[in-house]
Amino acid sequence: MARIASVVFRGSSHLERLDFSRVSADVSRIPNACNNFVIRMRPRAQSCALVQVKIGHIMEIPTWTKPAVYGAGAGAVALAIVGFTWGGWVTGGAAQKMAESASVAAVTSAMTPYCVAQSKSDPRSIELLAELKAAQGYNRRGVIEKAGWATPLGTEKPNTELARACDAALAAG
Incomplete structure (x- = not known):
């Protein structure tokens, strides 16, 4: 009614x-x-x-409303596609993964000189470096982790990324 x-x-x-x-x-x-x-x-x-x-209570909607709403919707979809593909937009999960990998890289680069210094000051450094040269692949990282050179101060477990970076620095130097 x-x-x-x-x-x-x-x-x-x-x-x-x-x-x-x-x-x-x-x-x-x-x-x-x-x-x-x-x-x-x-x-x-x-x-x-x-x-x-x-x-008395029927609202008259202008004729341009429907095309305007469709245009706004299509524009929003196009903006999202362009933003996520070329604009550099990322989701929250992707941003968190990028932040975690950046923090790991920063810690690794800051701690690599510590690892190299530990390898030089270790009393068993000659035999451990010889074992490191004889090892291949992921076993090289294991030698550095067992020696304790990749274990940062205040932690009990060695840092895997730090061991990889230390291996690269020892192989280069």
């Missing part, structure tokens, strides 16, 4: 306005014409007249 706000009777000889703002009526059966509900009725005169029924 919709509420009829007003009804205007238009005839050839008279114009009459009735107020039905307090009356509920079912206007769903009235055909639609030009955004107003139009029916044929017989007012006081015996001839047919055109009756225009206006509904």
Whole structure:
């Protein structure tokens, strides 16, 4: 049920306005014409007249609204695609992984001189360096970890990335 706000009777000889703002009526059966509900009725005169029924609470949406909403949606999708592919945007998970790898790289680069200094000051350095030269692949990292050169101060476990960086520094130097 919709509420009829007003009804205007238009005839050839008279114009009459009735107020039905307090009356509920079912206007769903009235055909639609030009955004107003139009029916044929017989007012006081015996001839047919055109009756225009206006509904008070219907919001008229401009015709440009639908294309504007579709355009905004398509623009948002295009912006997201361009941003994530070429703009350098990343998700929260990817940013966290990048931050973790950057922190590991920073710790490794800062601690590599410590590892090299530990290898030089170790009393068993000659035999450990000979064992390091004889080892191949991931076994080289294991020799450095067992020697304790890749264990930072205050920790009990050796740092794997530090052991790799120390191996590269010892092999180069």
